[in-house]
Amino acid sequence: LFSAEKLAKATRNDTSTFGRSTFFRRKLKERRTKSLTKNVIDDVTFENACDMTFPAYERVxxxxxxxxxxxxxxxxxxxxxxxxxxxxxxxxxxxxxxxxxxxxxxxxxxxxxxxx
Incomplete structure (x- = not known):
């Protein structure tokens, strides 16, 4: 029990010293997840695109x-x-x-x- 409290206190002290850099890393991570969800939506939208056949050449x-x-x-x-x-x-x-x-x-x- 004593070592768990000591470990919790040590992690609290470590996170408090990060400051701004941690904040900006977290924001960057949120942006990445937002863009990732957009890409996933595009993948779902065009998932069945391989089933469609398009002519290789259309006469003009x-x-x-x-x-x-x-x-x-x-x-x-x-x-x-x-x-x-x-x-x-x-x-x-x-x-x-x-x-x-x-x-x-x-x-x-x-x-x-x-x-x-």
């Missing part, structure tokens, strides 16, 4: 859309590219009046004009 066909697809330019060279397209290919391309913000209604108006 080229289709031309029935509508004009809009061309929206972004980036550092967008202004120069927009000016050149409007200058050289004004028949096919149209610009938006307010160029600061690209609005969906402005894109719809350009599509309605049958331009890109």
């Amino acid at each position: 066909t080229l289709r031309h859309p029935q509508f004009q697809r809009p061309l929206v330019l972004f980036g550092p060279l967008a202004d120069i590219a927009r000016q050149r397209l409007l200058a050289n290919f004004a028949v096919r391309f149209a610009g938006v009046i307010d160029e600061s913000i690209v609005r969906l209604s402005a894109i719809d108006a350009v599509i309605a004009a049958n331009k890109v």
Whole structure:
């Protein structure tokens, strides 16, 4: 009985000296268990995925859309590219009046004009 009390007191003293490092180790361990449970959920979800068969290759066909697809330019060279397209290919391309913000209604108006 005496040795059990001595052992309990010694372990209490050892745990009190750990301080912050033990706290952070425990937090890290909790995070690991949380991520582990997420991985286990994914494993359960895709457990029967091996039973499904997918074709190795799916033939792709080229289709031309029935509508004009809009061309929206972004980036550092967008202004120069927009000016050149409007200058050289004004028949096919149209610009938006307010160029600061690209609005969906402005894109719809350009599509309605049958331009890109």
